[in-house]
Amino acid sequence: MATIKDIAERLGVAVSTVSKGLNGASDISDEMRQLVLDTAVEMGYTSKKMRSQEQKKVCIFVENMDYENIDQFGYDIITGFKKAAARKRWDVSVIPANLTLQTEENFDTYMLKHGYSGAFLIGFALHEDWLKQLTKTSFPTVLLDNYISNHAHTGYVGTDSFEGIQSAVCHLASLGHTRIAFLNGSKNSMVSNQRYQAFVQSMSACGLEPQNELIEYGYYVPDCAKHYVPTFLEHGATAIMCASDLIATGVINELNRRGLHVPEDVSVVGFDDLPIASQLNPSLSTIRQDRTDLGKSAVFLLDGLLNNVAISKILLRAKFIERNSTGPVRKK
Amino acid sequence: MATIKDIAERLGVAVSTVSKGLNGASDISDEMRQLVLDTAVEMGYTSKKMRSQEQKKVCIFVENMDYENIDQFGYDIITGFKKAAARKRWDVSVIPANLTLQTEENFDTYMLKHGYSGAFLIGFALHEDWLKQLTKTSFPTVLLDNYISNHAHTGYVGTDSFEGIQSAVCHLASLGHTRIAFLNGSKNSMVSNQRYQAFVQSMSACGLEPQNELIEYGYYVPDCAKHYVPTFLEHGATAIMCASDLIATGVINELNRRGLHVPEDVSVVGFDDLPIASQLNPSLSTIRQDRTDLGKSAVFLLDGLLNNVAISKILLRAKFIERNSTGPVRKK
CATH class of the missing domain: 3.40.50.2300 (Response regulator)
Structure with a gap:
């Protein structure tokens, strides 16, 4: 696993410069900070703090999905995730990940810069930048309704x-x-x-x-x-x-x-x-x-990935609910 | 949910007789105890103790699989299950479920009689009696490498x-x-x-x-x-x-x-x-x-089913390990 010293050697700069770049200190240039972050990502660096901290920081990235009101699809998923995460004392941020954000910064750089240990992505379409970058991510990541082949750092939660x-x-x-x-x-x-x-x-x-x-x-x-x-x-x-x-x-x-x-x-x-x-x-x-259970299952899966348990998929059952919008076919 | 009183009414006997039948008391006949158990199973009865007890009793049924030595397939699965179950303070029994046992007693009756809240079945073949009975079980049950359609009390854990x-x-x-x-x-x-x-x-x-x-x-x-x-x-x-x-x-x-x-x-x-x-x-x-992770995932799934989370499947990733038994094709 790459250390701060490895990054400093690669860039030919002082360890303290790398440290400042990783910690967002203001007394180095934006260009140098970006270079430090990009190199850290490339070398698969994760900080000791991110790996071992008592209260892990994780985030939910939301795209193409409404979630702010109780009647919207994402609401219960996020609530379920937060409930299960609270038991593990995880600190959860919810971040809208629109195209601008995805274009500005690559996924691993964003994760590293903000000190997130793992992520849950909901609502992403197959063509989006971050989804494509996940085939090489070094951050444990759970996806709702999306599957990344042959990459043990990622898992898929969904409804069968x-x-x-x-x-x-x-x-x-x-x-x-x-x-x-x-x-x-x-x-x-x-x-x-x-x-x-x-x-x-x-x-x-x-x-x-x-x-x-x-x-x-x-x-x-x-x-x-x-x-x-x-x-x-x-x-x-x-x-x-x-x-x-x-x-x-x-x-x-x-x-x-x-x-x-x-x-x-x-x-x-x-x-x-x-x-x-x-x-x-x-x-x-x-x-x-069951959207609450989808959110809870995502926490279990992410916890597994954070502990090197290579869960590939968790699927919930879908149940048909008969109400009044279906009836006998009309006789001609 | 059926109560002891419901069972007594159905059988036309005293509540105390039903209670004795369910608790294995010796002062009723074997025939009456069997009748009480069969009726309780038929009516979907589970005791308050089984549903709410602090230290849940669960069991692993093993059939057609070696598990007693560390080099055998089932060993790590059972160890992984026990490790994860210990965190939940579950009391775990491991029970060989040969054809004799399956013929003597149906699955739900066995579970009820012994006070198990849930089960994990490993090594069962498709034609076995208990596997067939699971399409109607009222006990939360996880199966290794087997899937029961349309029945939310059961779940499947395996390797993709x-x-x-x-x-x-x-x-x-x-x-x-x-x-x-x-x-x-x-x-x-x-x-x-x-x-x-x-x-x-x-x-x-x-x-x-x-x-x-x-x-x-x-x-x-x-x-x-x-x-x-x-x-x-x-x-x-x-x-x-x-x-x-x-x-x-x-x-x-x-x-x-x-x-x-x-x-x-x-x-x-x-x-x-x-x-x-x-x-x-x-x-x-x-x-x-990863057999240890299969066992741990089974505990997570069973815990979900016990809490009415209808997880249908948890799948782990399989990884190809290259060693020395594969080499270039021999030139003719």
Whole structure:
């Protein structure tokens, strides 16, 4: 493991200069501090303090995800993480990691500069800079719904959506639906790909034929519904499964705008079971992800990685919740 | 949740009789005690003591697996489990669960009768009675290398063998091997099926064609090697991957018996990294499963299930360890 002395030798500067660079002292130039940090990252340096301190500093980086209010997807995840982290006396920071931040600084430099021992990343898309840099990170890092191959410093926590999606599809099949559409989330997301596979396999498992014209990738926002609902209706869909509750609200609004009723004309199924799902009219049948438990499991996984336990994945079960947005297929 | 009173009403007996039946008192008949236990299980009864006691009683059921000596597969798993359980002040029993025991008593009855709050099952084959009964158990149960669909009281801990197998196959490919055989474990095992998939996919990922005549299911004992090594050699295998280190020792012995040298004539790869792997001559290249961490992860999973966190799977990374049993393909 690289020491301060190793970094000083590599750069040909005094140990005290390196020390100042790492500790953010003001009496060296910005350029020198950046050079020290970059070299430290390159050499895989982590401070003794970060490795052994009683009260570890860890952070949650959030991107593309709402989390500030109790009805938003990220809220319970962060709460669950904080609750479990509190038991370990970890100090948790929540940091929005937008594109600007990711462009300005590489992941390991940011971690080192701020003295974080480990991180939990939620909401990142596959193409983002930091996600790509994680294939080489030396910081223990847990990702929600993203997986890094062959790198033991990283782990993946998520919901095993297969069983939940299969229960939902079989529920719709038992109600007589055969033309079931699937409005997925963004293509730039590992979880969208998993849900696509789960949907296609579940259709077959329930004795139905998945139809290409009834499967679309949208975005994880309600607004995407208006682009895809018309096509689904043209192709005879009698039920629409959605990759999130937010998408489902958009679908229901678009159906209503067209004078169609849920579930009498078209059945709708969400995903997540956000607080809003049970409050909608009709209440939304959906597939539940336990977000508090996802946050807690992330702490367990991160604690494992910090202790060199190479956990690769922790997956939770997803459960189909039947409410009032699904009903028997309409007789023609 | 069923109470003692509910059971008494169902059976039309006094509450005190039920209580005696559940607590193993000697002043009721064996038949009545069995009836009380069976009814309690059927009604999903668990005692307040089992749910809330400070020092929980849990057990590890072992079947088809050696664990008593440090060089055996189960040893570190059980040690890891006990270490993590000790922190939670759980009282852990290790119970061999042979076919006789499984035939005599059903799983839930056994758990209830002995006051266990949860269980960890290792080494069970797919066809065994208790494994089948787990689809309906009301006791939190963790399985090593086995998965029960759609049942939130159970969870699966194992090693994600895909990355390790792919590293091993690509290592052999880089040494010039193209005719790589795979001697798998028993067909009655979920993990054998996973390793088969991983092998076939890894061959393709490394640009090689998997050959049906070079893939066989044996058993997880060295002795199975003598049945399959001759066929592999007839079909031109220059490397043999094995589903366990024990199988690999059998393969090496069989090759030596035929006057062939490892790795000069044939390369051999194991799976597990048992203590014996580094002691063999030549030392065995193998895919490491961290058994202590598997045991510790099982405790985390069981603790989750006991607290209604529906964790479905925890998977650890497998790492390919290059030693001396693999070398360049022999030039003809």
